[in-house]
Amino acid sequence: MRGCREVCGDWSNIAAVAVELPPSGVPSVTSPATAYNGSYTVSWTASDGAATYELQESANGGAWTLLQNTAARSLAINGKPAGSYGYRVRACNPVGCTGYSATATTGVVYPPAGAPSLSAPARVGPGSIGIGWNAIAGATRYTLQESANGAAWVTLFDGNATSYATPARGVGSYAYRVAACNGAGCSGWSGNGNVTVVGAPTLEPVISAPGLVNVTDYAFSWSTPANTEYFILQESANGAGWVTLLADGRTSVGLGRGNGSYGYRVQACNFVGCGPWSGIATVTVSLPPPVPTIYVANWLTTTTAPYRVSCDVGWYPTATATEYHLEPDTGGRRLYTGPKSYVASNTNAYCSARLRVRACNAGGCSDWSPIYTATRGVYEAN
Structure with a gap:
């Protein structure tokens, strides 16, 4: 600049002015859609002219709070509780800031907190065993394991159902346990469900009966083979057909009969079926004759x-x-x-x-x- 009237004077000293504008572009923020066990990283793109970046967080739809205001373009997060977290960022310099980026949302997931409760029958016959358990919040799948007759645990099922029918199982003892799982891991194991697979009795009872009685009333008993729940007792009177006298848990019986020959046989049974018939025990009732005259x-x-x-x-x-x-x-x-x-x-x-x-x-x-x-x-x- 210089002053002039008729004649202009010399130029003034030169004054320099620096012009600075706010950052020119809105950053783009990135975070994982799902983060397991509370550890993940939020990052964003650079903006021209940015000196710092303001990162904000909204927890579970709540108010926005400032997490970081530095020149860094990422933030490592650890130990976040389970929940949904939104992130947005803007670029700033001393002149001003850009608008906020679009929101990036991260769901924080931990292993299911509780183990399922398993249900299984205590006793079944040979064949498939039906196992069930309750759903657990946060679980996306369940792992079911079996131990057959005390052997090591073997995984039978890993999926999102809450029940499972095993392949056919023979006579023996089986234990089952289940855990609830997701991408972060699994819960502890449930309590064991113990199942005994039983077959029908394989042995016949042994009858203890008198061979000859001289009174009308008599009694006899029989042994109890393994896995027996009840007995079927049959009688053949004087060579006639077999007639069922009882079908219950008794192991002895008292009867009253007149003169004759009576055969008895017993069968041991349970809910699966019945075993073989016992050998026939014959009781002869021979009452003393009347008094002659x-x-x-x-x-x-x-x-x-x-x-x-x-x-x-x-x-x-x-x-x-x-x-x-x-x-x-x-x-x-x-x-x-x-x-x-x-x-x-x-x-x-x-x-x-x-x-x-x-x-x-x-x-x-x-x-x-x-x-x-x-x-x-x-x-x-x-």
């Missing part, structure tokens, strides 16, 4: 020499008797033992003034009959 007794002798004697005794036969015992009323000697109901002899074999008889079979003997007094008479020899 003497209807005739004669004791004849000659009156002159040579002396001879003839005696005969008869009684009414009784049902089920197989033999009879004939004695004098005082006992002491047996006059007859055999199947006949009438005996006679030209000797003194059956002679007694007073007589009694009883009927017998395999079950025992009746009481003695009432005393019968023999008729004395003269023996007429021919």
